[in-house]
Amino acid sequence: MKAARIHEYGKPVVLEDLPVPDIEPDEILVQVKACGMCRSDVQLIDGYFRPFVDIPTPITIGHEISGVVSGIGRNVPRMAGFQEGDPVGVAPGWGDGICRHCLVGNTHICPNVRWPGFGPYGGFAEYLPVPARYLIKADKGLKFEQIAPLTDAGLTPYRGVKKLRDAGALGPARVIGVFGIGGLGAYAVQYAKLLGGGAKVVAFARNADKLAIAKANGADHVITVKNKTSVAIAAELGKVVGQKDLDAIIDCAGATEMMELAFSLLGISGHYANVGLVGDRISVPLLPRVNREQTFHGSYWGNNTDLSEVMALAAEGKIRHTLKTFTFDQINEFLDLLRRGEIVGRAVMTL
Ligand SMILES: [Zn+2]
The missing domain is CATH 3.40.50.720 (NAD(P)-binding Rossmann-like Domain)
Structure with missing residues (x-):
């Protein structure tokens, strides 16, 4: 699969070919259809977060992700109702599920939180594994490039x-x-x-x-x-x-x-x-x-409840999107535009 990765901080991301990842039993394989580009992608590349969290490379960037269900782990509950081909948005902030913040729903401020796009898997790639409880089914009337930014810019x-x-x-x-x-x-x-x-x-x-x-x-x-x-x-x-x-x-x-x-x-x-x-x-x-x-x-990002509410507003046509779409090959070009503050609205890669 195609993936855009940081190998060295402060350098352009490398567009490369990687094997499609395996999934754990509680995970779903998401085939990415769109991924929004965030200022924090630029900051990650430029090393802004390193004094706080120095994430080891290689890192696959991209955390505003929408796509379709492409594989379902054997322990994903049937009652969750996921089927291959379902359109989904990826909720950010994957908590451990057991701390007091997770237990009230704020998995995004869990001390053991993981984020897509800040580690081995991210949305500027064709596939990524996601714990099933962090996928939210999207309304079929929404476009993938509209769903993706709702998971951060719109959340x-x-x-x-x-x-x-x-x-x-x-x-x-x-x-x-x-x-x-x-x-x-x-x-x-x-x-x-x-x-x-x-x-x-x-x-x-x-x-x-x-x-x-x-x-x-x-x-x-x-x-x-x-x-x-x-x-x-x-x-x-x-x-x-x-x-x-x-x-x-x-x-x-x-x-x-x-x-x-x-x-x-x-x-x-x-x-x-x-x-x-x-x-x-x-x-x-x-x-x-x-x-x-x-x-x-x-106020930091959002939890699953916040994202479900945002997705409901979007499904009802109550949210206007200001989007500029680009292709996988244009990732470094768009990172530069964003770094210079020259993007109006949200830039979203579509696959
Ligand atoms: Zn937790």
Whole structure:
């Protein structure tokens, strides 16, 4: 089978031929039909994660995976109802199933978690083995290139916005800011509308083309932040929504400068959910965090429940996709485009 692998950090991935993998008794062999390309693929190649987890090479990249069931392990329960040819999305974050995080469903924050695309098997390949409980059957009306990004770009901001909703930060007469309109942000503005309960949605980004996507996907207002002071941006926000601060923030970039701006706009009792990892640290004044009683939520990817909800919204036609498809041979070219921030929406490889 074809597979795209990191052999050496900091070098282009190698496109090569490998044997089709065997499956364990509790696994299903997935024939990949589409795989989204994520900024974290670029970061993995470039070594961003190495100070935290130094994954040994070779690594098959790609973690936003959709495909069809191609083989079923003998211990996969019949009641799971999988049949060869079923369209599926691969839930990320394969936990050990026994720790307290797994037992409440948060397998993606299990201390023993494994991820497709961060080890021997990934989605930029024709096949990969997946534990059966991490496959979610997809609606037959969805295209594979629509299903694939729902497992990260369309999932991660969903969990973040749910945290804001569950914290009571959304609702009528509230304003939520969406920061960073890349692959994740294009979905985040939609979830801010779908889960916002009447909250106004304002998208913030540097790039006008990306803000046009936010507008098309339902943002009530968009504000370009390039070359503007935080005071000017607060004034612009005041003009469009009638208040100069934000009740909630979903940050899909996690870029240092943008986070410092976003914190300066967070209001009294504000909630900040960050899902982005472009930067690696921030410096923000402490007093407003305390005397405005603000809350910061780290939010990481999503669990099976989150993904099932996202897949249900997609099956009902409630999610707009902004996609650019490419072929296996173009992987390195598209990694470079993504590294330079030149992809609008999500780039998805189709096989
Ligand atoms: Zn666990």
